[in-house]
Amino acid sequence: MSQIARASAQTNLQNYITQILHTELNTDACSSPSPNIMCLRFGSVHVIVVxxxxxxxxxxxxxxxxxASRPLTFASDSFSFGYKASTLSPYGEQWKKMRRVLSSEILSTAMERRLHARRAEEADHLIRFVYNQCNTTANNSVDVRHVARHFCGNIIRRLTFSKRYFVEPPLGSAGASPGPDEMDHVDAVFTVLNYLYSFCVSDYFPMLRGLDLDGHEKVVHGVMTTINRLHDPIIKERIHEWSTLHKHGVKREVRDFLDVLVSLEDSEGQPLLSLEEIKAQTAELMFPIVNPSNAVEWALAEIMNKPQVMEKAMSELNTVVGKERLVQESDIPRLNYLKSCIREAFRTRPYHPFNIPHVAMKDATLSDYFIPKDSHVIISRVGLGRNPNTWDVPLEFQPERHLSGSSNIVLTEPDLRFMSFGTGxxxxxxxxxxxxxxxxxxxxxxxxxxxxxxxxxxxxELKESTTNLALSEPLILQAEPRLPVHLYVSVSS
Known part of the structure; x- marks a missing residue:
C-alpha cells in the first residue's frame, strides 16, 4: 500500500484519516501529493481509503x-432498524427488496412529477419566510443555515408525510418559524450523519459493545428516541387508515411517500412491508436533506467574498428568469452558472469527508493493490474534490472550471473528480x-x-467545523427584497 498505519482504538477515524490524507490540501502550498490509496487496521478490519x-x-x-455491501456498525444497525431499509443495509435480499421499492416507487420519475406542486409550494414558503425575516429582524439579518436546513426539512416532511410540521401551526401562519419538534427533527437528522460511520471502538472490538467507552451509543439512542417520537404516531395512524380502506374495499391514490410504503402489496394482496421496514425507510428518506442545505450555505458564503461571481450569477438569473416572476424548476436546465457554483460547493465543501463505506464481498485488486475480503473501502470526498493532480488551484472557488460548453450542466460528476450524490x-x-x-x-x-x-x-470567514465540514459558524447575512412587491405578496396570501 502507499501508506500503512495502525491506529489505536481511541483514535477518531474521521480526524485521523483526514489528518494523514489532507493536511497539505488545506494549505496554500499543496507541495506534495496525498497518497492515492491507504490501508489502516482497526482490530481485525482493514480500512482502505481512496x-x-x-x-x-x-x-x-x-x-x-x-x-456492493455495507459495514455492520452499532449506528447503522440502529438507524436502519436492524438493516430493514436500503442505503445502510448490507448486500442481500433485504437490500434488493428495499432498493426496488425506493427506485421504482418512491423516487420514480412519475412520483417526482406527481409531487411537483408540493415542492413549488415549499419554494414559495421559502420566499415568504425570508421576506418576513427582512421585515422583522434587526439589520434585516437572516440565518442562512437555519433557512436552508428547515427548507429542506419542510420539503422532505411534506413529500413523506404530507405535512410541513408535526403539529400544524394556526391557519395563516405558514410563514412562521419552525417549532420545537421541527428543530429537534432537523438536529436529529444532522446528528445521524455526524455519527453514522464515525469511529466507534465497539464496531471494531465487539466485546466492548454496551460499555459505551466513547459515548457513541448514548448519542445514537437519543437520536433514535427523537425520530421514533416524531415519526411513529404518523406511521401508525397511516397504517390504520390504509388497513381500514382495504377492509372496506376502498381505493384512493397515494399522496406521499408514506402512502406508497404503506399501500404496497405482495402477490397475495398482503402488505409488502412490515412496520419496521416502513419506519426504517421513512427515517432513511430524511438523511439526504443535509446535502442541499450544506452546499447552498457554502456556495453563498463563497460568493459573498467574490463579487464578480455574484454578479455573473445574478446576470444569469436576470437573463433566464427576469424580475417579473419567481424562478421555477423548469428554469433549472438553463441556469448553468448557478449549477456550476453548486458543483464547486460539492467539490470543495462536502458535509462529510467520506462517502458511505463499501465492503469487499471477496478478495479484489485495486490499482495493483490487494484488497482482502471484508475490507471497508471509503472514498475521500475531500481527497477527490481537492486533489491537486486533478484540479488547478484546488482550494480556489472557481465556478467557471465547470463550464465546459455543455448546454446543460448537471450536479453529478461521471468521472468521479468529486462526489455529490454517489454512483453505482x-x-x-x-x-x-x-x-x-x-x-x-x-x-x-x-x-x-x-x-x-x-x-x-x-x-x-470560510472556516470548517471541527466535527464535520460545514461552516464552523452559521452564515448570517443581511437580505433586502429585490423583486416587485406583488411577487412577495402573492406567496404570502
Missing part, C-alpha cells in the same frame, strides 16, 4: 458488484429530486434578495 478518481472509478464502476448500484437513486431541491433553494435565495455582509464584516 483518494483519486481513477481508483474510485475502479470501485464504483469496474468492480461495483464486489464492493449503491449510489443515490434520488439524484433528480436532490438536484431540483438544491437548485431551487439556491436560485430562490439569490433571485429573491440582495445579500450583503453584516455591518463591520469585511470578509466571510
Amino acid at each position: 483518494n483519486c478518481p481513477e481508483i474510485a472509478c475502479e470501485i464504483l464502476r469496474k468492480n461495483d458488484a464486489i464492493f 448500484r449503491r449510489g443515490c437513486p434520488g439524484v433528480s429530486l436532490g438536484s431540483s431541491v438544491t437548485m431551487m433553494l439556491f436560485a430562490r435565495l439569490l433571485q429573491g434578495f440582495t445579500w450583503t455582509k453584516l455591518p463591520g464584516v469585511q470578509t466571510i
